[in-house]
Amino acid sequence: MARYAIGDIQGCFDSLQALLAKLGFDPREDVLWSVGDLVNRGPKSLQVLRFFRELGDGARVVLGNHDLYLLMVAAGWRKRGKDDTLQPVLDAPDADALLEWLAHQSLMHVDDGFAMVHAGLLPQWEIGEARALAAEVESMLGSDRRDAFLADLAGNTPASWSAALEGQDRLRCIVNAMTRMRFCTPDGTMEFKHKGPPSNAPAGAMPWFEVPGRRHRTHTVITGHWSALGLYRGEAVVSLDTGCLWGGRLTAYRLEDARIFQVDSVEKAA
Structure with a gap:
């Protein structure tokens, strides 16, 4: 058995299949870990969702910002972006089942x-604390309060974590750190205006994984989200978004031996 963590797919189903063929992935024995952003902007989000749902226990999926965007759009709480490609999901006969499955995936x-x-992860969070905070969001998504939660999820505030935060502010801060953050200050204040490579860090901020003394270094943190960062392996962190959607590559990381596997974007070549 092998476990493969795969970077942002974003509807690039054909690239996913090419990568799985390269891996010799066996769904009867192996397990796929997805860093999130299964959907949106690529051409086959519906096929990606169906594939991961059918894997059952053969998949471990965490929610990305585009996955949450789909849930917000489906609930009527988010205005459609001009470059989103979610209509086939929303029109599918199994849309309700797929959305329900997605809403029950982990945040961490x-x-x-x-x-x-x-x-x-914010630098002050230990792994156990972060996992407990993720569970608060997961509990909301899996409850009859989901709609109200999604209705007020968008926004950049509060930008700093405090254990005293309550209600929607608390949940939004957790979600933003785990699904949107790239840069933060040494005290963990998140900055959302700047994207691009790490060299674009605004004054006083740095990539979240470069903050000195971050408390979650007890585990190797596997992420995606940051295509301008690309494949990155640093101190207790591996980042796997290599821009497949933009014509780059789709990347897998085998947990057992830290080996990297990649395929060129099939969608871009088409």
Whole structure:
């Protein structure tokens, strides 16, 4: 058995299949870990969702910002972007089942010295604390309060974590850190205006994984989200978004031996 963590797919189903063929992936024995952003902007989000749902226990999926965007759009709480490609999902006969499955995926997955989350973790969070905070969001998504939660999820505030935060502010801060963050200050204040490569860090901020003394270094944190960063392996962090959607590559990381596997974007070539 092997476990493969795969970077942002974003509807690039054909590239996913090419990568799985290269891996010799066997769904009867192997397990796929997805860093999130299964959907949107690529051409086959519906096929990607169906594939991962059918894997059942053969998949470990954490939610990315585009996955949450789909849930917000489906609930009527988010205005459609001009470049989103979600209509086939919304029109599918199994849309309700797929959306329900998506809403019940994790925000953070922890196992065997690894912690997988879409974007990152705030420097003051230990792994156990972060996992407990993720569970608060997961509980809301899996409850009859989901609609109200999604209705007020968008926004950049509060930008700093405090254990005293309550209600929607608390949940939004957790979600933003785990699904949207790239840069933060040494005290963990998140900055959302700047994207691009790490060299674009605004004054006083840095990539979240470069903050000195971050408390979650007890585990290797596996992420995606940051295509301008590309494949990155640093101190207790592996980032796997290599821009497949933009004509780059789709990347897998085998947990057992840290080996990297990649395929060129099939969608771009088409």
